[in-house]
Amino acid sequence: MAKVNGVCGPIDTAQLGFTLMHEHVLIANWSMRQAFGSRWLDRDAHVRFAVGEARAARERGVRTIVDLTPLNLGRDIDVIRQVAEQSEMQVIAATGFYWVEEPWLQGWEADRLVEFLVKDITDGIQGTPAKAGIIKAATDHLGVTDLNKKLLQVAARLHRATGVPISTHTDVHRHTGIAQQDVFESEGVDLSRVVIGHCGDTEDVEHLERILARGSFIGMDRFGLDFMLPMEKRVATIAELCRRGKVNQLVLSHDACCHIDWFPKEMVKQLAPRWTFRHIPDDVLPALRAAGVSDAHVRTMTVDNPRRVFERNTGSY
Numbered sequence: 001m002a003k004v005n006g007v008c009g010p011i012d013t014a015q016l017g018f019t020l021m022h023e024h025v026l027i028a029n030w031s032m033r034q035a036f037g038s039r040w041l042d043r044d045a046h047v048r049f050a051v052g053e054a055r056a057a058r059e060r061g062v063r064t065i066v067d068l069t070p071l072n073l074g075r076d077i078d079v080i081r082q083v084a085e086q087s088e089m090q091v092i093a094a095t096g097f098y099w100v101e102e103p104w105l106q107g108w109e110a111d112r113l114v115e116f117l118v119k120d121i122t123d124g125i126q127g128t129p130a131k132a133g134i135i136k137a138a139t140d141h142l143g144v145t146d147l148n149k150k151l152l153q154v155a156a157r158l159h160r161a162t163g164v165p166i167s168t169h170t171d172v173h174r175h176t177g178i179a180q181q182d183v184f185e186s187e188g189v190d191l192s193r194v195v196i197g198h199c200g201d202t203e204d205v206e207h208l209e210r211i212l213a214r215g216s217f218i219g220m221d222r223f224g225l226d227f228m229l230p231m232e233k234r235v236a237t238i239a240e241l242c243r244r245g246k247v248n249q250l251v252l253s254h255d256a257c258c259h260i261d262w263f264p265k266e267m268v269k270q271l272a273p274r275w276t277f278r279h280i281p282d283d284v285l286p287a288l289r290a291a292g293v294s295d296a297h298v299r300t301m302t303v304d305n306p307r308r309v310f311e312r313n314t315g316s317y
């Protein structure tokens with residue numbers, strides 16, 4: 001029986017059920033929170049709101065949410081745990097870094113950073129018993145710079161040490177997923193233990209086939225960000241990949257944030273009104289079925305594939 005570490009304890013992978021593979025309970029800058037407290041983030045109000053969002057997803061059949069917030073985007077394990085406990089949603093938290101090139105990241109060797117992050121997986125996050133169940137890595141428009149290569153090596157070595165899978169942020173239009181695969185491969189990572197994220201932002205099926213050919217899962221994981229690519233096009237791309245026999249490597253999600261402090265709340269609502277944990281069960285699954293994707297294939301993408309991402313843990317932790 002395989003287990004994955006959820007924030008409220010180990011979860012039998014057979015109990016993961018319908019899993020959203022890339023979401024965020026909270027993205028809020030630690031420096032601004034420290035400096036301005038509740039003026040920057042009303043923590044209690046946020047928890048109440050996020051519990052409501054998670055419960056609404058649960059009522060629609062979602063059983064597990066993977067929170068892919070890296071520690072330098074304000075991962076707050078106490079908030080994540082509270083939301084998981086109160087909503088009864090199974091939540092899996094991440095360790096790892098975002099792609100932003102912060103000054104304090106510059107001077108450290110990859111292995112020194114691994115020594116810190118591995119404790120998130122083996123001991124628990126921020127002094128709590130909640131262990132990370134997935135490793136986040138990210139490469140954006142800058143591509144694999146020297147610093148980014150180091151951060152990808154950190155993710156790869158964490159994975160090699162623990163067996164915990166890797167899930168990434170990419171800029172699919174700049175093909176940074178392929179570049180990530182190159183670094184992971186050079187570090188000896190089995191690419192079938194990696195989810196290359198944000199692949200749903202493109203209709204370029206040939207490019208996605210190149211990523212898939214190397215064995216990785218791909219995240220069709222930004223449903224609700226219609227201004228980047230409308231739902232209909234995201235759905236059509238998935239339907240085409242299913243027709244091409246790739247269903248076993250696709251996972252679904254929204255990359256939705258119950259709160260993100262990068263923009264005023266009203267702006268987020270206006271820009272992406274359906275960007276919630278509910279959009280896939282409410283709108284996307286019916287659209288997939290209408291596009292000819294079978295119930296069995298929907299189950300493969302929402303239940304079986306997430307389970308396979310988390311199984312085969314071969315690490316020693």
Ligand SMILES: [Zn+2]
Nearest residue numbers: 022024068255
């Ligand atoms: Zn994300």
